[in-house]
Amino acid sequence: MNTGIEKKKRNHSNHEKHNGDHESKIKIRPMEIDDLAPAFHLGEKLFTLRNLPNLYRIWDEYEIIDFFNSSSDYCFSAIADGKFVGFLLGTVIEKSKRRKYGYLVWTGVQHEYNGMGIATSLFNAFKNKMVEEDVMTIVVDTQADNTHAIEFFKRKGFKDPQAHVYMTLELDK
Numbered sequence: 001m002n003t004g005i006e007k008k009k010r011n012h013s014n015h016e017k018h019n020g021d022h023e024s025k026i027k028i029r030p031m032e033i034d035d036l037a038p039a040f041h042l043g044e045k046l047f048t049l050r051n052l053p054n055l056y057r058i059w060d061e062y063e064i065i066d067f068f069n070s071s072s073d074y075c076f077s078a079i080a081d082g083k084f085v086g087f088l089l090g091t092v093i094e095k096s097k098r099r100k101y102g103y104l105v106w107t108g109v110q111h112e113y114n115g116m117g118i119a120t121s122l123f124n125a126f127k128n129k130m131v132e133e134d135v136m137t138i139v140v141d142t143q144a145d146n147t148h149a150i151e152f153f154k155r156k157g158f159k160d161p162q163a164h165v166y167m168t169l170e171l172d173k
């Protein structure tokens, strides 16, 4: 549970940014309870059966609820023009006292706001939090044909991509 002091610290770490080309004011802040439904619906728009079938299968309302419940310190929202336009859900995995991994599990930005640096700002907020937590390595995964996201992650400094295979088994009823 977050103490009042921790909450205050979180509020201080909120930051606002103006995008040069666009007049919108972008704000990145820790995810709040009212963000859960917009984040879920944005994920439904982004992780579609047609474009990202593996992510589509895993994405549901319990993803958001579980992350908010267990890892709210590592979940961030992006607000622009007074609207919810993006999110990042992450967690920390502690393998041992000396080895902590940050895991960026889900991120997404509304199409109309792509290319404005919103995912970059969300990622920077998450990365700063990982530094505070003494995390040594951040890992991320996505499906192999999600070239936009892979390009995005490479630009953020991720390297050494390794193939990850998803398989399905249809069960007869």
Ligand SMILES: CC(C)(COP(=O)(O)OP(=O)(O)OC[C@H]1O[C@@H](n2cnc3c(N)ncnc32)[C@H](O)[C@@H]1OP(=O)(O)O)[C@@H](O)C(=O)NCCC(=O)NCCS
Pocket: 046, 047, 105, 106, 107, 108, 109, 110, 113, 114, 115, 116, 117, 118, 119, 120, 121, 141, 142, 146, 147, 148, 149, 151, 152, 155
């Ligand atoms: C990937 C995604 C989060 C990027 O969001 P975004 O807010 O548009 O990204 P940014 O504006 O911060 O762009 C950051 C960098 O990635 C590059 N980039 C972003 N989208 C890109 C695209 N579609 N193709 C190529 N490069 C792209 C930008 O050129 C930019 O490079 P720079 O930092 O060197 O200038 C967004 O396209 C998205 O929501 N995709 C669908 C969901 C998804 O696949 N999530 C990841 C797996 S969970």
